[in-house]
Amino acid sequence: MAAGSRQAALEAEGLVKRYPDAGALRTVLDRVSLRLEPGETVAVTGPSGSGKSTLLHLLAGLETPDGGTVRLLGQDLAGLGEAARSRLRRRHVGFVHQFFHLLPTLTVEENVRLPLELDGVDAGRARRRARALLAAVGLAARAGDFPEQLSGGEQQRVAIARALAPHPAVVLADEPTGNLDPAAAAGVLDLLEAAVREHGAALVLVTHSAEAAARAGRVLALRGGRLVEAP
Numbered sequence: 001m002a003a004g005s006r007q008a009a010l011e012a013e014g015l016v017k018r019y020p021d022a023g024a025l026r027t028v029l030d031r032v033s034l035r036l037e038p039g040e041t042v043a044v045t046g047p048s049g050s051g052k053s054t055l056l057h058l059l060a061g062l063e064t065p066d067g068g069t070v071r072l073l074g075q076d077l078a079g080l081g082e083a084a085r086s087r088l089r090r091r092h093v094g095f096v097h098q099f100f101h102l103l104p105t106l107t108v109e110e111n112v113r114l115p116l117e118l119d120g121v122d123a124g125r126a127r128r129r130a131r132a133l134l135a136a137v138g139l140a141a142r143a144g145d146f147p148e149q150l151s152g153g154e155q156q157r158v159a160i161a162r163a164l165a166p167h168p169a170v171v172l173a174d175e176p177t178g179n180l181d182p183a184a185a186a187g188v189l190d191l192l193e194a195a196v197r198e199h200g201a202a203l204v205l206v207t208h209s210a211e212a213a214a215r216a217g218r219v220l221a222l223r224g225g226r227l228v229e230a231p
């Protein structure tokens with residue numbers, strides 16, 4: 001790192017991802033590069049199937065690229081073993097999945113506590129943090145419920161509380177406002193933006209929503225596998 005330059009929260013260079021398709025390999029991402037400073041929000045748009053979720057999975061180290069590198073807080077994910085990569089992800093990445101991925105056998109509060117407890121945070125502190133987050137997302141009264149007792153929008157807010165629980169340096173949100181009414185969608189964006197503002201998190205927001213994208217500092221689009229400035 002050059003003297004005086006800030007360390008990027010997240011840096012992807014030349015990412016390539018190919019998937020088998022009808023007996024051949026199809027290139028979904030073709031040399032995609034992206035750099036996010038702490039406190040920065042980037043919206044990624046693009047048609048269905050353009051590779052937005054794939055890009056988020058590569059940035060989180062949930063999938064391995066066929067080419068290129070991802071550095072999270074300066075660490076090259078490819079240089080880490082699976083255990084170290086999981087630890088880095090658990091501590092520093094908040095991932096909001098498109099379909100929530102809450103664990104159905106755990107209560108709402110247990111879902112939010114889980115990443116903290118997996119990371120060795122003591123039970124009392126994890127409970128306090130989970131309750132504070134559930135209060136922030138307006139679900140304090142639902143802490144003891146199970147995910148299936150909640151509406152889609154409520155489950156999405158739990159997923160966001162869980163993603164923000166460890167104070168992640170990077171938040172990767174895959175369509176966090178999909179299927180929400182406008183008021184709920186605005187509330188979800190407020191929560192994500194608060195994480196950026198209060199903790200200097202870097203946020204990548206994958207979205208089909210023009211309103212959501214308009215709230216980001218930078219809007220990029222995936223087109224033909226390339227990440228370009230949105231018009």
Ligand SMILES: Nc1ncnc2c1ncn2[C@@H]1O[C@H](COP(=O)(O)OP(=O)(O)OP(=O)(O)O)[C@@H](O)[C@H]1O
Pocket residue numbers: 019020028046047048049050051052053054055
């Ligand atoms: N594990 C996989 N195996 C094979 N093909 C895959 C796999 N994952 C994704 N793809 C393909 O890669 C392309 C990009 O998928 P991706 O889910 O990243 O798109 P997206 O832009 O997020 O779409 P949407 O907006 O519909 O969520 C799609 O054509 C998809 O079928």
